[in-house]
Amino acid sequence: MKKECNIDIITRAGSGEAFKTKSRGSYYLKRGKSYVIFKTEGDRCRIEFDEKELLYKRLGELNYALVLASGEKTETDMISSVGRSHIECLTKSYSAEIKKDVININIGYNIAGEELGMEITITGEFL
Numbered sequence: 001m002k003k004e005c006n007i008d009i010i011t012r013a014g015s016g017e018a019f020k021t022k023s024r025g026s027y028y029l030k031r032g033k034s035y036v037i038f039k040t041e042g043d044r045c046r047i048e049f050d051e052k053e054l055l056y057k058r059l060g061e062l063n064y065a066l067v068l069a070s071g072e073k074t075e076t077d078m079i080s081s082v083g084r085s086h087i088e089c090l091t092k093s094y095s096a097e098i099k100k101d102v103i104n105i106n107i108g109y110n111i112a113g114e115e116l117g118m119e120i121t122i123t124g125e126f127l
Contacts, residue, residue: 005124
């Protein structure tokens with residue numbers, strides 16, 4: 001059963017300023033994985049995660065699917081109105097903690113030699 005939730009995403013590049021995204025979406029659990037569906041900047045997004053990894057899919061003006069798991073290197077193509085870019089991502093750290101009314105996901109990763117970080121907080125009634 002889908003449940004309404006709030007999504008807050010903070011993305012950091014190195015020691016630079018953080019980029020914050022807020023949205024509302026739907027949460028559901030299927031075959032041991034958690035799913036959150038939401039929109040940002042008009043694009044449809046889905047995150048699929050468990051305690052080991054996260055898949056982030058975005059469709060719209062910016063299209064990509066990125067898998068993030070500690071110690072793993074993944075590759076993807078990002079497609080936008082200005083063209084296609086191939087990226088390699090090395091995930092340094094990943095953790096996901098699910099409680100009754102909050103989910104906290106923290107990811108440290110590296111793209112093109114730049115250290116990046118993402119904090120995802122999802123609030124709602126989950127368990």
